[in-house]
Amino acid sequence: MTNKTLVRAARRTVVAAATAAMLATSVAPVFAQATPPTNGPASVADLAQKLLGAVVNISTSQTVKGTEGPGAVPMPQLPEGSPFQDFFDDFFNKRGGDNDGGSQKVQSLGSGFVIDAEQGIVVTNNHVIADADDIEVNFSDGVTLKATLVGTDTKTDIAVLKVDPKGHKLTAVKFGDSNTMRIGDWVMAIGNPFGLGGTVTVGIISARNRDINSGPYDDFIQTDAAINRGNSGGPLFNMNGEVIGINTAIISPSGGSIGIGFSIPSQLAVGVVDQLRQYGETRRGWLGVRIQPVTDDIAESLGMKEAKGALVAGIIKGGPVDNGQIQPGDVITKFDGKEIDEMRDLPRVVAESPVGKAVDVELVRKGKEMTVQVTLGRLEDGEKLAGSEEGAAGEDNGSDNGAEVATASVLGMTIGELNDDARSKFGIAPDISGVVVTDVAKDSAAAERGIQPGEVITEIAQESVKTPKDVMDRIGALKEQGRKNALLMLASKTGELRFVTIRMD
Template sequence: MISTPLLRAMRKASLAATTALMIGAAVAPSFVTPALAQGPESVANLAEGLLGAVVNISTSQTVKGSGGGEDENAVPMPQLPEGSPFQDFFDEFFKKNREGQDNGGSQKVQSLGSGFVVDAEKGIVVTNNHVIADADEIEVNFSDGSKLKAELVGTDTKTDIAVLKVDPKAKKLTAVKFGDSDKMRIGDWVMAIGNPFGLGGTVTVGIISARNRDINSGPYDDFIQTDAAINRGNSGGPLFNMEGQVIGINTAIISPSGGSIGIGFSIPAEIAVGVVNQLAEFGETRRGWLGVRIQPVTDDIAESLGMATAKGALIAGIIKGGPVDKGQILPGDVVIKFDGRDVVEMRDLPRVVAESPVGKAVDVVIVRKGVEQTVKVTLGRLEDGEKLAEGEAAKPEEDADKGAEVAAASVLGMTIGELNADTRAKFGIAAEVSGAVVTAVAKDSAAAERGIVAGEVITEIAQESVSTPKEVMDRIAALKEQGRKNALLMLASKTGELRFVTIRMD
């Protein structure tokens, strides 16, 4: 028989337990993890349907000269533990890979990469440019063991993309489609298929680790970062979403050893699709071109321009004969929006311009002397613009009129002189450059900190032209009276290339 005190204690314990269960039931849903928190249950079905479209790219190149170094694209011998059961396999593979040196000193160098079929009817295959660069022969190897010779349709070094073509009548091909890389989020599952170390179709799975990565490999860097294992030989292979769509082209890794450490980079489909379509249709790219030189908007520059925040791309120069050479956009303008797309950082502008069709009329939102305004611009073609820019840079320098007297002034750690025949000759300044020349820079001065050197020419201060030492002095004095902390200077090099710097005036 249970005593009354004990019964009461049991009832209290039961009530406490019931309350705890109710609280737990109420709280539990907030801690429930998604069904795929530990990864997809299996990607076997997905991989099975995609392996046929992913190919191995084998290239060969004859390198003349004895004792030459190995091709940087050639697959390196992996470092294996002593006594590894794979040692014999790799020894045999890499022995074959490096055969071909003749008695005359020429060597046939082979390299391996990956690719994928995007058009089965036309036989279009996509890979990286660096996989097939300088190749004498290109061969596409399929997962069923068949092989086809490939011809090079076109390449783009700026995005490291190449398009190949095989004979679609020689084999029934399987193709994959590009997906929307913009919809991919950090943490989404992805799958890579490629040819690491020449091993053939290899499937790895991981997640998107980061987006919009700039690794300084080209002007349009906007990589997807993934921890899916990517090694040498995976270059040019596809990165799939869990729907089997290509959302990236695997192209680079960061690794001290040459093997995967979980930091791989893929060209997003958003960038790749336009390049692939243009290469397939024209054999070359046809990018939009604005005809400007740009630099970042720093906090100091933003303050000097009266901008609340540092954003956009600062126009440092206009290319003569370019789309905006008639004054639509001027040096010192800041582009904050292009064709409806925000320009947050300097690197955003080249990419959105390049993705725009040649000849398209677009609205460009700029900040000019603190005032936001919209200008209409018709885009040129980048490939034509590059030739124009090269010709402009190659123009010979001419002598200016002689006989002017040199007047000097000292300001912000700089000695400023008149730009005349004597100073042009002394510093080798081109005839088309105008302004006030910097003849000396004091050590440890504000100007020296900003990298200003003797021979550069001050053309504008706070977006107003200057041509004499006195005008430089007057502009600096006026800015100080306005309470400005920094002076924005537009400087020209001896050849006329422009850049902006800010100098502290306190």
């Protein structure tokens, strides 16, 4: 079937070539003076020949224990003397003895590249070598070397391996600057698609700064250079032979290339690789804040001219800024001199900063621009703190039992005092203060924003509220100012904060 397909394609090529030759002869006088277009770069053969030796195939094996259960395939019950008995006996014995708890070897293939020939350092994707028992690096000249794991980073999907280069001369490549690459620049991918071995493909950079929701620091280069299964961990080169990306993902309904591939930019990868080589782990900067996007509604509610930056929705207790330097409701617009245009920009630039570094943070607080200096902690330590606490409480603690209004209806919500009865009914933590939402009208503005009974309104337009009257007064004041939306800071029953905007028309 496959051979027939190839033959048909060849026949079409021959016929097309003959037809083209006839047409070219008949119209030659008309187009003799035309300048041939320059479609793509000149031959990349010299560049490919120089780089192929540095790109490696990575094969891994993992021992998987056989298990009973829904995923296990039972040995079929065959009639005595069945001619298929030997076949099934052989198949199931190889799989671990009729699923009786035996084990089997699972193998996988990927790509990588050498960045240090003397030390034998190889870079690849974490998912290529994850959970592997054995890792082998296969070079283009046929040599195979055992590899040891130096370190991995699951957040960026990068792994660093080491082989012993004694007796084998390695070829290395260098990282280039991905920040200088532009949409439309030519790039070359080399890898091990479908286990075929060193394969070269060429394309352009189709897009930059792609977020494919694969991790907290998504900032992928998109390319139409053919990338398939097995290319993972391989390099994406610029036309100077520098690695400006690590191929890591594709979008494909069929599993094959459709011209949408993604590479980790070298600007992000270099720091991770250096840390893995030096420490065997990552040591990222940590600010200790919870953030959410600044939408147009939130920007309008805060009196900002444009929707940009990262809105601080909470502070991690015990974190670097748990001293009031940064507060919930602040909008961070610049970090260490780098613009924060979108929320997702902040985690990346903070993580790329050294632990213990003192940095300037520019922010907007209650309509005023200001700069504060903070000293960064270590993200890996911060994750333990963040995991141990359910959330950060509002800044004002306690409740006001002298409220003039016990309950009220506003913006589709019924609100009431946060007294002992309300805390008991909704299971609200004792250190949360504000006004409790007791009911939300169906199809109301509050319902559209996902507000639920039991949530607590702690601030409106960055002003604390403690009673239903406070809420009514703040809403009235915003309407008098001509505001279209009200910015509410809500606390869950455990104290986790979030901001929502509600229409007031």
